[in-house]
Amino acid sequence: MFNSISDGSEQFGMSLPQQISRFILEKIIRGELTAGDKIVEEEIAKELNTSRAPVREALYLLQVKGIVDRVPRRGTIVKPFTDKDILDYLFVMVGIIQQGVDLSKDSWTKENQGEFHGLFVKAKQKYNEKDVIEYQNHTEKLFRFIIYMPNNKALIKFYEEANQILNIFAQVQWDIKTMENFHPKFIEFATAILESNFVQAKEAISEALKKGKG
Template sequence: MSDAFPLSPISARQELGKPLPEQIANFIAEKIFRGDYQPGERLKEEELANLFKTSRAPVRESLYLLQIDGLVERLPRRGTVVKEYTNKEIQELYEVRLGLEQLAIDKLAFSWNDDAHQQFLAILSEMKTALKDFDTISYASHNAKFHKLLFKLAGNEILSRLYQQLGNPLTALLHLSVYKQEHMESSYHEHEEIVRALHDKRFQLAKELISQNVNHGMNRAMQLRK
């Protein structure tokens, strides 16, 4: 599924070159990321089919795609609902994420240069703009780009692929973990410190700061369940 999701059924139908089930899946994923569909909320095939003016078959397939991605689940007598992650699942997801990101920093240490620094600064600038506008969706998107850049610059395709397999569940939790202004501000300053440590080639410090950032995000995601 694509990184950029449409914001309406009409724009979803206009995603050129993509099968309708994938377009619908992208639209539903965006709604989940925005919090329009809440964890545990039922997704009714008939209502979605009416929304997209289509039969239930492509809707059913789109829900299957989202189930594979870990964003929805099928429950007995309830049908398809937005997945509710347990604290154990959240902790395990963030633990794997942290291990991969710290390994990416180890790899990045061998290829760190000014171009890499400038790429991180560009994303920080976008995050700062989103913070000033209190645009949680934009901030979360650039936040995700920041962490993906670690793997891109690390230059290890298998490592990057493993991170991508965390996919949409991590993206959903990432969006939810910065839904308050103070969360965004804290997150932004943490990312600033990570880039500063990388620029100073203090890679062990960068790993420690990544650990703090990931753990703070995990704790915020867990708080949402209370």
């Protein structure tokens, strides 16, 4: 993931510890690190060509999220991460996006609708190109647009927390079939937003995310 990184650098708007925590989380979701495995700071630091300090901070971030645990005399241990955990995050994400839809109702100016439509068009283009990763990126930008529009700091915080895990899960687990299952309800969701049919949009996003689980 990293060829060479140094303390204090930022890539893609993320701090170095956040990048490292994402790297470790990817390993867990892929099954390269499983429940009970010990995460050795020195090994991660060597693998990523960085010092142990940002690795230690990354592990703290994962501990706060309940992904790893500090065990006396054992160090940092991977906690169980099951399909139920993913479903729990999906359930929360559905509620967050639905809340975003409700809070954004009075913010749909022509300018915002135009920007949203532009994101929608790009997502559909990536679907037609069968580019799974870029399709994920563009659909996430569309969801993010809705979440950030009301400028509700609590909503944004909850979204970012859940999205970090679900986004990595999607990148690891999604394939063309998953994308094809997700897409029709995504189309329904975005179309309903553009038509100001917010009730339908909330129903569609619930179904879309369920199908995105696979």
